[in-house]
Amino acid sequence: MGKIVLEGVEKTFGAIKVIQNVNLTVDDGSFVVFVGPSGCGKSTLLRLIAGLEDVTAGKILIDGVDVVNTPPAKRGLSMVFQSYALYPHMSVRSNIGFGLKMAGRPKAEIDRKVEAAAATLNLTPYLDRRPRALSGGQRQRVAIGRAIVREPKAFLFDEPLSNLDAALRVQMRIEIARLQDTLGTTAIYVTHDQVEAMTMADKIVVLSAGRIEQVGSPLELYNKPDNLFVAGFIGSPKMNFIPGAAAGDPGAATIGIRPEHIAASRDSGTWSGTVTVAEHVGSDTFLYINAGPLGDLTVRSVGEMGVKPGDRIFMTPEPGRIHRFDPAGHAIVAAH
Amino acid sequence: MATQNTRKLARAMLTPSVVILFVWMIVPLVLTLWYSFQSYNLLNPVNNGWAGFSNYYYFLTDPSFTEAFVNTLVLTISVLAITVIGGIFLALLLDQHIVGQGIVRILVISPFFIMPTVAALVWKNMLMDPNYGIFAWLATRLGFAPIAWLQDYPLFSIILIVAWQWLPFATLIIFTALQSLDEERKEAASMDGAGAINLFFYIVLPHLARAITVVILIETIFLLGVFAEILVTTGGGPGFASTNIAYLVYHQALLDYDVGGASAGGVVAVILANIVAFFLVRIVGKNLDA
Amino acid sequence: MARAVSPRRKWSFTVLAWIVALLLFFPILWTILTSFKTEGDAILFPPAFLPPHWTLENFVEVQDRSNYFKHFFNSVVISIGSTLLGLVITVPAAWSMAFSPTKRTKDILMWMLSTKMMPAVGVLVPIYLIFKSLNLLDSLFGLTIILMLINLPIMVWMLYTYFREIPVDILEASRMDGAVLWKEIVYVLLPMAIPGIASTMLLNIILAWNEAFWTLNLTAANAAPLTAFIASYSSPEGLFWAKLSAASTLAIAPILVIGWFSQKQLVRGMTFGAVK
Numbered sequence: 001m002g003k004i005v006l007e008g009v010e011k012t013f014g015a016i017k018v019i020q021n022v023n024l025t026v027d028d029g030s031f032v033v034f035v036g037p038s039g040c041g042k043s044t045l046l047r048l049i050a051g052l053e054d055v056t057a058g059k060i061l062i063d064g065v066d067v068v069n070t071p072p073a074k075r076g077l078s079m080v081f082q083s084y085a086l087y088p089h090m091s092v093r094s095n096i097g098f099g100l101k102m103a104g105r106p107k108a109e110i111d112r113k114v115e116a117a118a119a120t121l122n123l124t125p126y127l128d129r130r131p132r133a134l135s136g137g138q139r140q141r142v143a144i145g146r147a148i149v150r151e152p153k154a155f156l157f158d159e160p161l162s163n164l165d166a167a168l169r170v171q172m173r174i175e176i177a178r179l180q181d182t183l184g185t186t187a188i189y190v191t192h193d194q195v196e197a198m199t200m201a202d203k204i205v206v207l208s209a210g211r212i213e214q215v216g217s218p219l220e221l222y223n224k225p226d227n228l229f230v231a232g233f234i235g236s237p238k239m240n241f242i243p244g245a246a247a248g249d250p251g252a253a254t255i256g257i258r259p260e261h262i263a264a265s266r267d268s269g270t271w272s273g274t275v276t277v278a279e280h281v282g283s284d285t286f287l288y289i290n291a292g293p294l295g296d297l298t299v300r301s302v303g304e305m306g307v308k309p310g311d312r313i314f315m316t317p318e319p320g321r322i323h324r325f326d327p328a329g330h331a332i333v334a335a336h
Numbered sequence: 337m338a339t340q341n342t343r344k345l346a347r348a349m350l351t352p353s354v355v356i357l358f359v360w361m362i363v364p365l366v367l368t369l370w371y372s373f374q375s376y377n378l379l380n381p382v383n384n385g386w387a388g389f390s391n392y393y394y395f396l397t398d399p400s401f402t403e404a405f406v407n408t409l410v411l412t413i414s415v416l417a418i419t420v421i422g423g424i425f426l427a428l429l430l431d432q433h434i435v436g437q438g439i440v441r442i443l444v445i446s447p448f449f450i451m452p453t454v455a456a457l458v459w460k461n462m463l464m465d466p467n468y469g470i471f472a473w474l475a476t477r478l479g480f481a482p483i484a485w486l487q488d489y490p491l492f493s494i495i496l497i498v499a500w501q502w503l504p505f506a507t508l509i510i511f512t513a514l515q516s517l518d519e520e521r522k523e524a525a526s527m528d529g530a531g532a533i534n535l536f537f538y539i540v541l542p543h544l545a546r547a548i549t550v551v552i553l554i555e556t557i558f559l560l561g562v563f564a565e566i567l568v569t570t571g572g573g574p575g576f577a578s579t580n581i582a583y584l585v586y587h588q589a590l591l592d593y594d595v596g597g598a599s600a601g602g603v604v605a606v607i608l609a610n611i612v613a614f615f616l617v618r619i620v621g622k623n624l625d626a
Numbered sequence: 627m628a629r630a631v632s633p634r635r636k637w638s639f640t641v642l643a644w645i646v647a648l649l650l651f652f653p654i655l656w657t658i659l660t661s662f663k664t665e666g667d668a669i670l671f672p673p674a675f676l677p678p679h680w681t682l683e684n685f686v687e688v689q690d691r692s693n694y695f696k697h698f699f700n701s702v703v704i705s706i707g708s709t710l711l712g713l714v715i716t717v718p719a720a721w722s723m724a725f726s727p728t729k730r731t732k733d734i735l736m737w738m739l740s741t742k743m744m745p746a747v748g749v750l751v752p753i754y755l756i757f758k759s760l761n762l763l764d765s766l767f768g769l770t771i772i773l774m775l776i777n778l779p780i781m782v783w784m785l786y787t788y789f790r791e792i793p794v795d796i797l798e799a800s801r802m803d804g805a806v807l808w809k810e811i812v813y814v815l816l817p818m819a820i821p822g823i824a825s826t827m828l829l830n831i832i833l834a835w836n837e838a839f840w841t842l843n844l845t846a847a848n849a850a851p852l853t854a855f856i857a858s859y860s861s862p863e864g865l866f867w868a869k870l871s872a873a874s875t876l877a878i879a880p881i882l883v884i885g886w887f888s889q890k891q892l893v894r895g896m897t898f899g900a901v902k
């Protein structure tokens with residue numbers, strides 16, 4: 001009841017192609033996250049699905065029906081905006097019930113559904129307030145309430161948490177994920193924050209310059225990035241990239257190794273370098289190392305490690321965790 | 337950025353305004369152009385026909401045109417100067433900590449709401465009358481002979497009346513802009529050693545630039561067409577001493593019944609206004625982010 | 627307001643501001659005071675500031691002589707009529723330009739404003755002749771149309787300025803909520819834009835109420851609004867200042883009171899978004 005398929009979707013603004021030939025299947029009930037740097041086209045793609053923008057070419061199928069020429073009001077989707085976009089002149093109750101009112105539902109049904117949604121979102125005491133009398137988190141909940149009450153085929157989230165402070169963001173992240181799981185409604189979620197993507201998604205779509213770079217589960221992207229872009233974008237701190245020749249692997253143009261997959265030692269290792277910065281955050285220590293021909297490397301080591309800038313240090317990459325890329329940036333898949 | 341559907345709707349909803357305005361502009365203009373090349377006098381219906389450029393010739397070579405043209409410029413520029421400079425001073429004054437600021441604002445803006453005919457009549461009679469007017473009384477109190485304002489200084493009198501009507505507008509627009517200037521910027525400049533004069537010219541005045549542009553734009557629109565004030569006070573006289581182009585055309589059309597000549601005058605007025613509009617819109621267009 | 631102000635500075639500015647304000651207001655105050663004087667007291671020299679003998683007779687005579695209420699009614703009809711008619715045409719246009727702008731939006735706005743620069747005299751003759759042939763001279767209907775037309779550009783501009791302050795997200799949210807265009811406008815845009823629409827209407831009523839070119843040139847006895855009613859006092863047979871003042875007071879009072887109550891919103895709207 002909410003399968004969305006994109007076939008050859010393109011979008012141009014003037015002469016600029018912002019979305020290029022996107023093909024994607026969002027399964028019913030799944031939680032799909034579009035992630036990418038700002039300007040990659042992820043929000044535009046979401047707006048195309050919503051119907052707030054026209055596609056230049058291609059098809060958008062919702063449950064098998066092409067909706068390219070259907071206005072947003074008739075697509076049966078609901079959206080949570082980054083700014084929440086609450087109606088400032090309406091009470092919380094009217095905000096949540098607006099969609100049902102537009103659909104011409106009877107008042108009793110609207111009241112019942114609004115109250116149920118408010119109860120789920122802990123908004124019951126605030127139903128008669130105006131949005132401006134609510135905190136940021138509460139406004140966020142009203143926006144979500146407005147989305148769920150219509151029982152849409154899918155939820156569209158456009159960076160919904162970026163206006164919240166860090167603590168609230170984590171809490172809302174968990175709530176949204178739990179809510180989507182309970183309702184079983186398809187969700188498409190746009191974010192530039194790869195931590196949100198990794199923690200919430202069933203499936204992540206990594207976008208760059210209007211193209212899909214890779215689609216996969218969070219761990220697939222982490223373990224088997226298809227290319228340099230995905231390898232660099234997923235994971236924090238960023239994966240280290242070393243020229244293949246310098247690393248003793250002339251078969252690859254570049255090799256990549258994540259900071260957490262390098263073991264640091266004071267005594268011995270495959271590579272060596274000088275510590276330039278050491279960040280001690282308690283649970284981990286991040287070392288920024290000048291490794292001569294290998295370039296600058298980042299290493300994450302668990303626990304405390306008493307090193308300071310200027311110390312000499314040795315590093316050993318974890319075997320099997322090394323990613324190899326060809327000159328075009330594509331991952332070289334080991335022959336089985 | 338919207339769907340084609342919305343864009344189509346948007347165009348459909350914009351169309352009535354554009355079409356109505358266009359028709360309102362173009363139809364009378366074409367007719368005016370047509371009449372301006374005709375001999376057409378309502379008092380002399382026999383002598384009709386193609387007149388070539390003679391209407392223009394008579395209108396432009398008549399000394400009254402030159403006089404009216406100069407009067408229009410003097411009137412517009414003087415009122416602009418008085419209201420903008422006076423408006424800045426008044427706005428700076430209102431921006432101080434004054435007791436009863438709300439009432440002061442209401443008093444200051446009031447002249448803006450007065451209809452031109454009332455303003456002109458009140459000034460003409462109760463203020464400027466050489467026998468019983470307030471100005472005459474003031475003059476005698478100070479030991480001068482009363483001045484017959486409207487006879488001796490007709491254009492200046494009209495400038496005074498019009499400036500009185502528009503000063504409130506300039507003041508309040510500039511005052512609104514002044515209030516949006518944050519205290520911190522002024523303080524930062526003071527810390528940098530700027531005195532009151534420098535503060536005004538380097539911080540305050542640039543901040544007011546947009547507001548002043550708006551004042552000039554709106555006022556020019558209305559000042560080029562000043563009419564009622566002249567009609568009820570001097571009737572353009574004595575002679576043509578207080579006739580502006582708007583009044584001159586009115587005079588030809590509705591007092592002399594010379595449709596052809598008045599139309600030629602109308603076309604000239606449109607051309608002159610377009611020259612002004614061209615420059616003004618360019619300047620304002622830069623200053624207003626539409 | 628972090629700076630402390632010395633009392634001396636505060637009081638000297640207060641006195642100065644009040645003097646300037648009272649000077650500017652004086653002609654109006656004088657008119658109102660004179661309207662309560664007898665004709666004899668009105669032309670006393672030296673002038674009497676307060677009426678020596680308060681009287682309401684002037685108001686009665688003004689009504690008897692030139693039927694104030696008829697002209698008042700005409701003014702109300704043309705100013706409110708032209709404003710409402712204008713809104714019907716300009717709200718959609720402003721919606722369109724504010725929320726679905728194109729590359730040409732700015733040009734269209736500037737063009738609209740430049741039509742305001744077109745001097746009325748330039749088109750007086752044909753409009754007069756057209757009105758004559760359509761039997762619209764001296765009619766309220768004709769005048770309402772003209773006033774609507776001349777204020778159209780300012781109306782579009784003001785509404786556009788106000789609409790642009792409304793986040794487009796909210797309109798999009800209503801679209802996602804299933805609102806079709808007219809519902810989007812009626813349920814979401816208009817309620818949010820009420821303050822802006824109100825001040826646009828007020829300014830237009832004021833401009834129409836005080837318009838004194840077309841109202842003087844296109845009306846005679848029948849449709850004459852207050853501007854023309856007052857102009858008829860411009861060549862009085864002798865000095866009737868008290869009656870002139872009474873007529874003037876009656877003509878300006880309604881709009882003056884409305885203006886006082888709404889001056890803050892009015893000024894904000896008239897800055898055309900150039901001043902926050």
